[in-house]
Amino acid sequence: MAGKKEKEFRQRMADVAEWVQKLEFPGLTVAEIYSDVFGPCDVMKPTINKFMMNEEDAEKIIQFVQVNLTTMDEDVKARMAEEKKKEAERAMLAARQAAMNGGAAPAEKKKENTKESQPPTDGGDQKGGDDEKKEEGKEEKTDDGEEENDEEQEWDEKFKIPIVDQYMKISPRPLFLFIKDGQVIDELTTASPPLMILMIKNAMSGRKTSEVSGLQQRIAEKRAAREAEQKKKEEEEALAKLRNVPVETLEKQNSETSEAIIAAFKDHQGFAKLSAITTAEIKKRDDDDNAKLAVGIKLAIDKGVLPSDKADPSPVAINVLGKSPDEVTAEIIEKLGDAPSKGCIMTLEGLSGTGKGTTVAKLKEKLPKSTTWSNGDIFRSITLLATKFAEEKKVELDEALKPENLAEFTKMLKFDKFEDDAFDVEIDGLGVKERVSKVNKTLLKSKEVATNIPKVAAVTQGEVIMFVKEALAKMAEAGLTVLVEGRAATLKYIDTPHRFELIMSDENIIGARRAAQRIGASAVASAEDMKEGKTWEILENVCKSMLPKEEISEVKADEAAKEEKPEEKKEGAEEKGEEAKKEDGPAEEAKKEEGEEAKKEEAKEEKKEEAKKEEKKEEAKA
Numbered sequence: 001m002a003g004k005k006e007k008e009f010r011q012r013m014a015d016v017a018e019w020v021q022k023l024e025f026p027g028l029t030v031a032e033i034y035s036d037v038f039g040p041c042d043v044m045k046p047t048i049n050k051f052m053m054n055e056e057d058a059e060k061i062i063q064f065v066q067v068n069l070t071t072m073d074e075d076v077k078a079r080m081a082e083e084k085k086k087e088a089e090r091a092m093l094a095a096r097q098a099a100m101n102g103g104a105a106p107a108e109k110k111k112e113n114t115k116e117s118q119p120p121t122d123g124g125d126q127k128g129g130d131d132e133k134k135e136e137g138k139e140e141k142t143d144d145g146e147e148e149n150d151e152e153q154e155w156d157e158k159f160k161i162p163i164v165d166q167y168m169k170i171s172p173r174p175l176f177l178f179i180k181d182g183q184v185i186d187e188l189t190t191a192s193p194p195l196m197i198l199m200i201k202n203a204m205s206g207r208k209t210s211e212v213s214g215l216q217q218r219i220a221e222k223r224a225a226r227e228a229e230q231k232k233k234e235e236e237e238a239l240a241k242l243r244n245v246p247v248e249t250l251e252k253q254n255s256e257t258s259e260a261i262i263a264a265f266k267d268h269q270g271f272a273k274l275s276a277i278t279t280a281e282i283k284k285r286d287d288d289d290n291a292k293l294a295v296g297i298k299l300a301i302d303k304g305v306l307p308s309d310k311a312d313p314s315p316v317a318i319n320v321l322g323k324s325p326d327e328v329t330a331e332i333i334e335k336l337g338d339a340p341s342k343g344c345i346m347t348l349e350g351l352s353g354t355g356k357g358t359t360v361a362k363l364k365e366k367l368p369k370s371t372t373w374s375n376g377d378i379f380r381s382i383t384l385l386a387t388k389f390a391e392e393k394k395v396e397l398d399e400a401l402k403p404e405n406l407a408e409f410t411k412m413l414k415f416d417k418f419e420d421d422a423f424d425v426e427i428d429g430l431g432v433k434e435r436v437s438k439v440n441k442t443l444l445k446s447k448e449v450a451t452n453i454p455k456v457a458a459v460t461q462g463e464v465i466m467f468v469k470e471a472l473a474k475m476a477e478a479g480l481t482v483l484v485e486g487r488a489a490t491l492k493y494i495d496t497p498h499r500f501e502l503i504m505s506d507e508n509i510i511g512a513r514r515a516a517q518r519i520g521a522s523a524v525a526s527a528e529d530m531k532e533g534k535t536w537e538i539l540e541n542v543c544k545s546m547l548p549k550e551e552i553s554e555v556k557a558d559e560a561a562k563e564e565k566p567e568e569k570k571e572g573a574e575e576k577g578e579e580a581k582k583e584d585g586p587a588e589e590a591k592k593e594e595g596e597e598a599k600k601e602e603a604k605e606e607k608k609e610e611a612k613k614e615e616k617k618e619e620a621k622a
Contacts, residue, residue, distance in 0.1 A: 009052045010045065012066045015075040016161050019067055023162055023182060027061040028204050033167050034174040036070040041174040047193035051200065061204065067164055076159050083158075178203035194224040242266075243536040250524045250535065253517075255325050255358060261516035261539065270543050271515065277548075278518075279511025282352050293461065293489050300462020303403050306493060313492055315347070315499035320355055321506055328355065329362040332500055339498055340367050343479035345472050347491040350502035353510035356485045359502065363483055370481040371423075373472065375490075377436050378413070378464045380444040381427050383456040385409040387448045388430040397452060401459050410463045415471040423475055465493045472496075519543055 010032065013019045022029060030048075034040050052058045163177065163184060176188040178199055185203045188196060199209045243264040249257055265271035300306040316335060320328050336346065346363075348356050364370050386409060389400040399405075412429030425436040434443065443449075472494060475482045484494060491499070504510050522542045523535065 007049065009048055010040075010064045010066050013068070013071070016072055016079075019065070019072070019164065020162060022063065022065050023179070025063050027063065027180075028200070029177075029179040030062065030064045030200065030203075031163075031177045031179060032064070032066045032174055033164065033177060034066070034068060036068065038174060040066055040068075041176075041191055043191050044176075044193065044196060047196055051197060062200065069164070069167065072161050072164060076161065080159055180204075180206060192224055194221070194227070239266075240536070243539075245535050245539065247535065250520055253520060253524065255355070257520045258513050258516040261520055262512050264536065264539060265516075265543065268540075268543075270540070270547060271512070274515045274543055274547055275508055275512040277511070278515045279508050282510055282514060283507070286352055290487065290489065292458070293487060296458055296461035297489055299459060300465070303462060305403075305462030305466060310492055312488075313499055315349060315488075315501040317501050317503050319505050320502050321504055321509060325355060325358045325362050328359055328502070329366060332359070332363065333366060335500075336498060340370065340481040343369075343476045343481065344498055345476050345482045345484065345494060345496040346498040346500065347494055347496060348483065348485045348500050348502065349488045349491055351504070351507070351510060353514050354502035354504055355513075356502055360483050360485050367481050367483075369479060370483060371475065372483045372485075373468070375464055375468055375486070377425065377440050377444060378467055379453055379457045379460065380440070380449050381413055381425065381436060382406070382409050382460050382463065383449045383453045384427070384432065384444060384446075385412055385430055386456055387452055388432065392430060397455065401456065406460055406463050410467055413467060415467070415474065417478075423471075423478075423480075425471075461490065465490055469494055515543075515546070518546065522546075 011022070013022065032040060032044075048064050052062075052064075055062070162182075163179065167175075176196070176199075177184050178186040178188070180203060185206065186199050186208045188199055195209075202209045245257075245260045245264050249260050297306065301308045318328060318331055323331075332346075333340075336344070339346075348360060350356050360372055364372055386397060386400040386405075389395075389405060389409070390397050393399070409429070412427060414426045414428065415423065416426070417423055418426070418435070422437075427434050427436065427439075436444070472482050472484065476496075484491065488501075519539060519542045522545075523538050
């Protein structure tokens with residue numbers, strides 16, 4: 001069930017008219033002035049709500065409003081444009097009426113009447129007449145200029161935004177104005193809840209906080225310091241709880257374990273460096289493997305086993321950052337649509353560490369009639385046949401790996417349903433007749449096969465791809481959903497429209513996941529020695545042991561630079577204290593007295609707060 005929505009005491013001004021109306025409020029108006037650049041100061045909302053709920057008849061004596069300078073500016077511009085439009089319409093109407101009456105426009109008539117009322121000039125005195133005309137011209141210009149200035153002033157006054165106008169060109173960061181009787185009493189430019197409360201109380205009495213005795217200011221600052229200290233303590237306790245990963249979580253050794261370890265090492269320099277190193281190692285290994293695979297693919301193309309004109313398909317990218325395996329799985333299933341109900345092939349590629357194996361396992365759990373596929377057993381089967389051929393013909397393995405021999409070995413492999421109605425690969429040739437499912441943990445894991453498989457795999461990429469391609473098609477036709485995980489270079493030859501690629505928008509997370517897996521695996525070996533809630537020390541030591549020596553030294557140096565020794569701080573404070581005593585002398589006594597007053601005032605405030613709490617408890621009981 002949704003929680004109860006918190007009441008919003010801050011009133012957002014829609015336009016200038018509403019703001020002007022709010023300024024008529026008889027009590028105190030606290031106006032938050034901001035713009036679209038930074039937005040409102042929402043961090044002060046809890047303080048405002050707490051004050052309004054605790055203060056008796058709060059809504060009668062104080063109001064909180066939000067004035068967006070961007071909104072005000074847009075409103076003024078819209079009204080100006082409307083006014084100019086109306087003026088143009090009035091001028092046009094006046095011109096039409098004058099034309100219909102056969103006379104000049106009102107403004108022109110006024111000038112004519114003025115000229116008629118002036119005495120005629122003496123035609124004999126040409127010079128005097130010229131001077132008079134010049135004087136008339138000057139007077140006309142002066143009058144016109146004065147009229148224009150008056151009109152501009154009227155225009156400015158008409159569209160002036162009371163109080164807010166002077167803040168239109170100041171920094172768009174939020175600030176609070178304390179307004180009473182149409183006058184700004186005080187300004188708050190920092191997000192300080194204790195200072196906000198203090199300024200409200202002072203402003204309600206018509207006083208500016210900076211002009212009040214420094215006593216209240218120091219009380220507010222002390223209270224803010226206490227609250228900051230308490231917040232810091234709570235954060236440290238929360239971090240300690242987060243860092244001590246429960247033993248049962250470590251023992252799971254799954255994605256939950258990795259996420260818990262990553263959360264525990266948040267902002268930890270050593271883990272950040274280990275993650276970066278691990279990411280670089282993963283990418284290098286992937287690049288090396290892709291380079292080797294590219295050589296094998298080129299060889300298959302040169303032999304004519306694979307087509308040379310196969311276009312690179314475009315898989316659907318799934319960003320796994322911040323998603324659980326279940327969420328990634330659900331996203332893929334949604335995009336598959338009804339394909340699994342008919343039988344299909346789905347390929348999944350991506351960098352190592354993006355969670356391909358976990359995702360395939362989850363898909364197999366959730367999709368009916370689904371199965372996974374691995375090329376490993378096919379490579380081992382061909383390796384077994386190649387070693388048998390070399391042994392039987394008494395030749396080197398290189399001879400057995402010639403293209404014509406590899407083609408024959410592939411023919412000795414058959415993929416189909418057998419008497420138990422299950423798909424399997426049958427090896428039939430060179431004295432071997434076995435089902436792969438029966439010997440994949442024995443004969444196919446023999447020393448001869450294990451030793452030679454890298455060499456065989458390097459030259460049989462094409463043969464294996466073509467065999468697998470046909471096998472997958474048979475299973476899909478039978479109504480199965482076949483899940484194939486691999487690299488893009490080989491998956492491109494599999495015929496299917498259902499292709500996905502797991503990506504990580506922040507590749508450092510790949511290294512963080514792998515580093516977390518390694519730390520968890522090492523730490524769980526010591527799980528018997530770990531007390532519940534005290535696992536952090538072991539996890540951190542494991543992390544440091546995995547870092548190169550030069551990186552450990554760098555981390556220690558960074559930590560030392562961040563934390564100044566307590567003894568040095570103490571010595572510095574003592575030295576400053578002695579100097580202050582020598583310099584200040586009598587001033588120190590005054591400060592002590594003021595400090596005593598501050599303590600008394602602070603004690604009073606605390607008693608008031610305690611009294612309020614007791615009243616609320618009594619009300620709750622009633």
